[in-house]
Amino acid sequence: MAFIGYAIVFLFRNFTGDGFELGVQTLNGVTRDNLNALNPAIMHYIGHLHVATAGFIAATGIAVAAVSWWGVRRGEWWAWIAAVISRWAWRWRCPTTTAGPSSTIGSRTLVQSTSRPSCS
Numbered sequence: 001m002a003f004i005g006y007a008i009v010f011l012f013r014n015f016t017g018d019g020f021e022l023g024v025q026t027l028n029g030v031t032r033d034n035l036n037a038l039n040p041a042i043m044h045y046i047g048h049l050h051v052a053t054a055g056f057i058a059a060t061g062i063a064v065a066a067v068s069w070w071g072v073r074r075g076e077w078w079a080w081i082a083a084v085i086s087r088w089a090w091r092w093r094c095p096t097t098t099a100g101p102s103s104t105i106g107s108r109t110l111v112q113s114t115s116r117p118s119c120s
Contacts, residue, residue, distance in 0.1 A: 003061025011054035014047055021050075 019025040020032060027035075036043040071079025
């Protein structure tokens with residue numbers, strides 16, 4: 001349910017917020033109003049991305065709720081497999097440590113900096 005609540009907040013803040021995202025008021029000193037004055041098409045595109053992201057977050061929340069309420073509670077094997085695979089996929093996408101300037105799995109570069117990725 002937290003996913004769905006956050007999606008509603010994310011969508012609402014797209015139309016009413018003064019920053020780019022939660023906690024991001026400027027991008028390299030450029031405010032939302034400055035960027036809109038410079039190129040309104042970019043702000044429209046950013047708004048479009050926020051709406052799409054809110055929809056994805058809500059869909060993920062609905063899927064997690066459905067698997068939890070009907071699959072895992074009944075002990076269905078497909079629900080347990082889905083839960084394990086989704087957790088594995090998240091860990092594969094978001095490593096918790098980096099080994100030098102880039103981390104790789106096979107030939108895929110995951111991180112292009114020496115900073116530690118944030119995937120919570």
